[in-house]
Structure formats: structure tokens, C-alpha cells
Amino acid sequence: MATHQASTKASHQVGFTYLSQEDLLDAGCFDLRMAIEVAEKAMLAFEDHRIMFPEKVVQIFDPVSQDRINCLPATLLDEKICGAKWVSVFPRNPKRFDVQNLSAIFILSEIEKGFPVAIMEGTLASNMRVAAIGAIAAKHLARKDSHSIGFIGAGEQAKMHLLAMKVVRPGIKECRVAAKTALEEEQFIDELSPILPDIDFIRVNTVARDAMLGADILVTATSAQAPLLKAEWMKPGAFYSHIGGWEDEYDVALQCDKIVCDDWDTVTHRTQTLSRMYKEGLLSHSDIHADLHELVSKQKPGRESDEERTYFNAVGLAYVDISLAQAMFKRAESAHIGLKLDLQETMLFEHHNIISKIRL
The missing domain is CATH 3.30.1780.10 (ornithine cyclodeaminase, domain 1)
Known part of the structure; x- marks a missing residue:
């Protein structure tokens, strides 16, 4: 056939x-x-x-x-x-x-x-990813009763971070923002206050100290290469999310009880604060508590006490x-x-x- x-x-x-x-x-x-x-x-x-x-x-x-x-x-x-x-x-x-x-x-x-x-x-997606990673770090490292958040920087990443932080720490009721100009602070507040009406927004007239001092969560979101955040502004129990390059003085990291990165090996080859400290011999592998995925998978603990100061540095994955x-x-x-x-x-x-x- x-x-x-x-x-x-x-x-x-x-x-x-x-x-x-x-x-x-x-x-x-x-x-x-x-x-x-x-x-x-x-x-x-x-x-x-x-x-x-x-x-x-x-x-x-x-x-x-x-x-x-x-x-x-x-x-x-x-x-x-x-x-x-x-x-x-x-x-x-x-x-x-x-x-x-x-x-x-x-x-x-x-x-x-x-x-x-x-x-x-x-x-x-890029902006959302940066904010999401910061929020996941806050989920594990910020106090669950975090009430206030302070920003140095008022651009797209600062805005994204506030939205993401509010997802994991819905108790945030106060946001203080410091930018290079008062106009940038006003724009930040004008754009986000209708989205987050339960938050009390405070413009600090470019004075970074007033945005950071006493905040439960501190975020630096700038393109500056300078130690803008001072260690004395970070209270016991605070969580710091470091987004940019060199944004904080070395003592901020040195006083923290836990330092977590999204990927420590990558950080060592960059120009962040931690990278500078590593290259100057002020920070070693043993000083890093975990990479973030180790907290997500529960291989390592996140926050273990209300008084811990915690530091998170992301370089992007x-x-x-x-x-x-x-x-x-x-x-x-x-x-x-x-x-x-x-x-x-x-x-x-x-x-x-x-x-x-x-x-x-």
C-alpha cells in the first residue's frame, strides 16, 4: 500500500x-x-x-x-x-x-x-528591582514596629524605596526627606503623599541630619561620592539601606551589629563604602554577616534584637x-x-x- x-x-x-x-x-x-x-x-x-x-x-x-x-x-x-x-x-x-x-x-x-x-x-523593572531588594532586606533586618523612615535623596530610587518599604513595614507613618534643594523635597512629597495618605511627610529644607536623626529606617539614594550619612545619626535598633556608591562615613558600618549585602563578592570589586573599607583593610569577609539570599532561605538569621543596628548594601543582581x-x-x-x-x-x-x- x-x-x-x-x-x-x-x-x-x-x-x-x-x-x-x-x-x-x-x-x-x-x-x-x-x-x-x-x-x-x-x-x-x-x-x-x-x-x-x-x-x-x-x-x-x-x-x-x-x-x-x-x-x-x-x-x-x-x-x-x-x-x-x-x-x-x-x-x-x-x-x-x-x-x-x-x-x-x-x-x-x-x-x-x-x-x-x-x-x-x-x-x-530596574527601579522596582532595586526597591524590592531593599524592602526584602528591611523585611529581615528592620524592626517590625518601624514607624519612621528618613531619606537622603529624593529621586526615583527614593520614591520607589518608600513604596516598597511600606509593603514590608506597613507601620511606617512618618517620612522625612532631605534633598539637594527644597524644590526636590516638595516634588517628592507632592508625588507620594496622594499614594500614601497615611504617612506624615516632613520636608527638612536640605538638612540631612534632620531627615536621619532618630529614624527607624535610613535610606541614602544619591549619586554622590561623599560620606553624607554620619554614624551619630543612626540610633540603636535602626536599619540602614545603602543604595548608591559612597554615601556614608566608615563609622556607620563599623558600629553596626550586622552587615548584609546582596552579593558580598561583587561588592568587593565596586566603589561603595564597604568596598572602600575592604580595599583599605578596614573590613574583611568575616565582618559580613550574610548575603541576602541566605536570610531569605533562613540559612542565617536576620534581626535578633530590638537594639541591633543593621546595615544593608546592594550592588544589583x-x-x-x-x-x-x-x-x-x-x-x-x-x-x-x-x-x-x-x-x-x-x-x-x-x-x-x-x-x-x-x-x-
């Missing part, structure tokens, strides 16, 4: 979804509770060796200002997704051009065929960024939001008019 086998030509079309920041907002992706949950899950997967996390590529264009563009890859083995974040950090942008200092884009690819599935705006980007992509996909684009309609030499396109 003859066998008839229908011949079907394989489709060689390759497409992906494009997601703008507005698409992500419309899909409900500005969700800090989601970001915190995704980050915690990612850290546990990393600890379980379910994530590939190679070194990032850094290109610094100005050693003084640290203008730079970085490429940060990671692969989520369980989700079968490989991603990369292309992120620019230009600290002088706000002053020079009145624009944000950070912009980012994500590329996500599946790892069965290796084709891209999404290209998406990454600034929202790309695999958390990629995990969050993947979660945002799936949420947008479920909401049928995003623009479907073609990378190619067919393979190169299958184009019907390819001869006319070749130049020799």
Missing part, C-alpha cells in the same frame, strides 16, 4: 513582543508586591543553582562622573528563558539635561530554539532583573498587551526577491 505523506513547509517566521513602559503600566506591572515576591523566588532559585549568572560587561565613558553602559545577562533555567539588560547610568543627566540618569532595555529569549520572545523597556522582566512580560501577555513585531518573515535565501537585494 502506497504511503502518502503531505509535505508541509516549516515556517521560518521569527517574531517577538515589544513592550513600552506605557504597555507595562497598562498591564499592571508597576506592582512592588509582585517585585518583592519575584525577587525572593529568584534568590532561592539562585541558591539552588537553577540560575546561570555570568559576569556583566561594563563600559565606563567618564571615570569621574561614572557615565556608563552595562550589559547584564542571566538565564532562568526553570523558565527556560535567557535575558540581558542593557542599561545606561549617566549621573549628570538630571543637572545637565533635566532627564533621568538611568535608562534600560531588556531582551528575553527562549532557550529551546534560541529565538527572542520579548524586547521591553527596562527602566521600570541581574538575575533578579531578568526574573522580574519575565514576570512582567507574562503579565502583559496574559492581558494581551504589547506590539507583535517580526524579526524575519522567512530565512534569508527563501525571500522571493533575494537576488535583487544582493550587492556584490
Whole structure:
């Protein structure tokens, strides 16, 4: 009996979804509770060796200002997704051009065929990730009855951090903010007070001491390279979240009972306060209590007494960024939001008019 086998030509079309920041907002992706949950899950997967996390590529264009563009890859083995974040950090942008200092884009690819599935705006996810990591640290290291929070810095990261801190420490009722100008403090309050109406916002007229002194949670969110936070402003029982580079004097860390990093080995190669102290021989590996994932997995304890001063330093974990980007992509996909684009309609030499396109 003859066998008839229908011949079907394989489709060689390759497409992906494009997601703008507005698409992500419309899909409900500005969700800090989601970001915190995704980050915690990612850290546990990393600890379980379910994530590939190679070194990032850094290109610094100005050693003084640290203008730079970085490429940060990671692969989520369980989700079968490989991603990369292309992120620019230009600290002088706000002053020079009145624009944000950070912009980012994500590329996500599946790892069965290796084709891209999404290209998406990454600034929202980047800012959410930083805040989510700080909030997870506060969940383990800040007092549960934390009532007040103080900020040095009033930019996007300060705003994101307050929103995320409120998720894990809902008892926060007072926020004091110090910025370079009173106008920046007013803008911070004008933007966040309608979102958090139960918080009493206090503008301190650029006096950093008045924002920090006596606060249960202290946050420095600046691009400065100077010891802005003084040790005497940090009371017993306070938690300090260090976001930027060199933002606090060495005695802040030296007086703390626990120092935790998102990744201590990475910190040693950077320019944060702890990095400087390590390079100057003032801090060693044994002085670091834990990496954050060890608190999440309960390998090591978080806060153990009400009087402990605790210090957290984050430098950024790309695999958390990629995990969050993947979660945002799936949420947008479920909401049928995003623009479907073609990378190619067919393979190169299958184009019907390819001869006319070749130049020799």
C-alpha cells in the first residue's frame, strides 16, 4: 500500500513582543508586591543553582562622573528563558539635561530554539528591582514596629524605596526627606503623599541630619561620592539601606551589629563604602554577616534584637532583573498587551526577491 505523506513547509517566521513602559503600566506591572515576591523566588532559585549568572560587561565613558553602559545577562533555567539588560547610568543627566540618569532595555529569549520572545523597556523593572531588594532586606533586618523612615535623596530610587518599604513595614507613618534643594523635597512629597495618605511627610529644607536623626529606617539614594550619612545619626535598633556608591562615613558600618549585602563578592570589586573599607583593610569577609539570599532561605538569621543596628548594601543582581522582566512580560501577555513585531518573515535565501537585494 502506497504511503502518502503531505509535505508541509516549516515556517521560518521569527517574531517577538515589544513592550513600552506605557504597555507595562497598562498591564499592571508597576506592582512592588509582585517585585518583592519575584525577587525572593529568584534568590532561592539562585541558591539552588537553577540560575546561570555570568559576569556583566561594563563600559565606563567618564571615570569621574561614572557615565556608563552595562550589559547584564542571566538565564532562568526553570523558565527556560535567557535575558540581558542593557542599561545606561549617566549621573549628570538630571543637572545637565533635566532627564533621568538611568535608562534600560531588556531582551528575553527562549532557550529551546534560541529565538527572542520579548524586547521591553527596562527602566521600570530596574527601579522596582532595586526597591524590592531593599524592602526584602528591611523585611529581615528592620524592626517590625518601624514607624519612621528618613531619606537622603529624593529621586526615583527614593520614591520607589518608600513604596516598597511600606509593603514590608506597613507601620511606617512618618517620612522625612532631605534633598539637594527644597524644590526636590516638595516634588517628592507632592508625588507620594496622594499614594500614601497615611504617612506624615516632613520636608527638612536640605538638612540631612534632620531627615536621619532618630529614624527607624535610613535610606541614602544619591549619586554622590561623599560620606553624607554620619554614624551619630543612626540610633540603636535602626536599619540602614545603602543604595548608591559612597554615601556614608566608615563609622556607620563599623558600629553596626550586622552587615548584609546582596552579593558580598561583587561588592568587593565596586566603589561603595564597604568596598572602600575592604580595599583599605578596614573590613574583611568575616565582618559580613550574610548575603541576602541566605536570610531569605533562613540559612542565617536576620534581626535578633530590638537594639541591633543593621546595615544593608546592594550592588544589583541581574538575575533578579531578568526574573522580574519575565514576570512582567507574562503579565502583559496574559492581558494581551504589547506590539507583535517580526524579526524575519522567512530565512534569508527563501525571500522571493533575494537576488535583487544582493550587492556584490
